[in-house]
Amino acid sequence: APDVESLLDGGQLLVVSNRQPYSHGYDETGEVAVSRPAGGLTAGLDPVMQRVEGTWIAWGDGEADREVADEDDAVEVPPEDPSYRVRRVWLTDEEVDQYYYGYSNRVLWPLCHGGIWKTDFADEHREAYEAVNRKFARAVREEADDDAVVWFQDYHFTRAPGMVRESMPEAFLMHFWHITWPGWDTFRSLPHGEQTLEGLLGNDLVGFHTGQYVENFLDCIERGLDGATVDRGNDRIEYDGRTTDVEAFPLSVDFDAIAASAECFDSDDWDAFREEHGIATDRVAVGVDRLDYTKGVPERLNALEQLWENHPEWRGELTYVQKASESRSIIPDYRDLQDRVVNGVERINDRFGTDGWTPVVYLDEHLDGDTLNGMYRHSDVLLVSALRDGMNLVAKEFVAAQVDEDGVLVLSNQTGAYEELGKHSVTINPHDIDEFADAIGEALRMDESDRRERMRTMRQWVESHDLSRWMHDVFASAADVRMRRRMGME
Numbered sequence: 001a002p003d004v005e006s007l008l009d010g011g012q013l014l015v016v017s018n019r020q021p022y023s024h025g026y027d028e029t030g031e032v033a034v035s036r037p038a039g040g041l042t043a044g045l046d047p048v049m050q051r052v053e054g055t056w057i058a059w060g061d062g063e064a065d066r067e068v069a070d071e072d073d074a075v076e077v078p079p080e081d082p083s084y085r086v087r088r089v090w091l092t093d094e095e096v097d098q099y100y101y102g103y104s105n106r107v108l109w110p111l112c113h114g115g116i117w118k119t120d121f122a123d124e125h126r127e128a129y130e131a132v133n134r135k136f137a138r139a140v141r142e143e144a145d146d147d148a149v150v151w152f153q154d155y156h157f158t159r160a161p162g163m164v165r166e167s168m169p170e171a172f173l174m175h176f177w178h179i180t181w182p183g184w185d186t187f188r189s190l191p192h193g194e195q196t197l198e199g200l201l202g203n204d205l206v207g208f209h210t211g212q213y214v215e216n217f218l219d220c221i222e223r224g225l226d227g228a229t230v231d232r233g234n235d236r237i238e239y240d241g242r243t244t245d246v247e248a249f250p251l252s253v254d255f256d257a258i259a260a261s262a263e264c265f266d267s268d269d270w271d272a273f274r275e276e277h278g279i280a281t282d283r284v285a286v287g288v289d290r291l292d293y294t295k296g297v298p299e300r301l302n303a304l305e306q307l308w309e310n311h312p313e314w315r316g317e318l319t320y321v322q323k324a325s326e327s328r329s330i331i332p333d334y335r336d337l338q339d340r341v342v343n344g345v346e347r348i349n350d351r352f353g354t355d356g357w358t359p360v361v362y363l364d365e366h367l368d369g370d371t372l373n374g375m376y377r378h379s380d381v382l383l384v385s386a387l388r389d390g391m392n393l394v395a396k397e398f399v400a401a402q403v404d405e406d407g408v409l410v411l412s413n414q415t416g417a418y419e420e421l422g423k424h425s426v427t428i429n430p431h432d433i434d435e436f437a438d439a440i441g442e443a444l445r446m447d448e449s450d451r452r453e454r455m456r457t458m459r460q461w462v463e464s465h466d467l468s469r470w471m472h473d474v475f476a477s478a479a480d481v482r483m484r485r486r487m488g489m490e
């Protein structure tokens with residue numbers, strides 16, 4: 001992406017995120033081992049960071065991370081060809097508890113997903129969150145030249161941009177918000193919500209996945225922050241003598257890499273995989289989720305149960321594979337969700353399972369990329385039933401992996417991905433179990449030409465709106481905003 005160079009204009013790039021692009025641990029022999037970037041954005045940004053020799057600031061977690069860090073708390077990555085710095089910010093156990101498990105994941109996460117009843121607004125969560133944001137802001141200050149570009153990621157850092165701005169008036173600060181931005185009627189429940197808004201307005205540019213989230217954010221600024229003016233025509237905010245531009249950039253996946261990986265996993269591999277995991281049928285539906293209460297997994301299991309109940313012809317003919325990864329388990333709501341999922345799987349398997357057929361195959365082990373993409377490729381249907389989801393990249397991964405173009409995407413209307421793919425997916429409201437069960441049946445019975453046409457259209461969309469296009473769009477807009485700021489054109 002040449003745009004990053006024009007944005008940087010010879011200056012530095014700093015990325016700030018909660019999770020690190022490389023983390024260190026110990027292997028069985030007690031040697032330090034580095035683990036690779038997992039998430040799509042991290043993988044996509046890594047080559048950019050290597051090229052521009054940037055600095056990535058993130059939470060350093062654990063002994064091995066400390067052991068390899070130099071006296072400036074940094075480590076050069078990637079190990080085989082060190083070209084950029086990961087600067088680690090150390091957190092105390094109490095900070096982890098209150099900043100990460102507390103304010104980030106028991107206030108902002110549920111609030112933004114409309115789950116006001118799952119929030120815990122304890123003051124100490126907010127105070128620790130502010131203190132940790134200050135630590136990150138200090139790290140930015142230490143690492144950055146005055147005219148650096150600093151790119152904050154996600155809801156863990158709503159205060160840091162405002163803090164960095166105080167000491168770096170010339171820097172270009174930008175933010176990408178990876179989750180939903182809620183409507184004002186939800187956001188207004190947040191005590192001290194104006195501090196969240198104010199902190200984010202330390203940025204020159206704030207990006208969201210969809211135009212709806214941009215609207216919601218502008219509504220919240222207009223109604224929740226005294227002294228701010230919102231220019232609706234340009235999606236621009238004036239506050240405290242500064243300007244912040246707001247724009248939608250729907251995040252995507254590395255289409256080519258996923259498609260190539262899925263190509264590697266042929267039907268023999270798939271047969272072996274099914275054999276290994278006890279998948280007894282030819283027809284397979286799949287779901288891939290971090291175990292989060294926003295993902296609608298219990299609702300999905302209910303819909304499947306209803307399908308097998310009302311349509312006995314699918315018993316012994318369809319297997320549902322649930323790939324699940326554990327997440328944030330210290331939080332009681334997450335443990336409850338895990339229990340509900342495990343109990344649901346057991347209930348269905350007890351009820352319908354036979355000697356030769358397990359209706360729901362539950363996989364909680366790690367799958368390597370080729371296997372995951374292969375599973376997407378060879379499955380008939382992907383079920384995405386999130387109750388609320390900023391984007392849902394699983395839907396796009398599935399589409400990219402569908403190299404034979406014959407699978408069907410069943411997609412919740414509550415996802416950001418629905419804005420782009422909803423016309424060609426089978427749409428569900430995840431709360432309407434009857435409709436959902438019917439939709440799974442419809443997806444399984446859809447005739448081949450219809451399936452292919454829909455999948456081909458979705459693949460063309462994701463291929464032309466892939467991760468590199470996203471990065472290009474973000475950097476190009478940022479360069480444009482930066483140029484306008486420098487010329488004083490607002």
Ligand code: G6P
Pocket residue numbers: 019154155178179327328
């Ligand atoms: C969501 C958030 C990310 C986060 C990821 C995994 O996708 O937007 O910022 O990294 O969940 O959650 P975790 O809490 O384990 O980082």
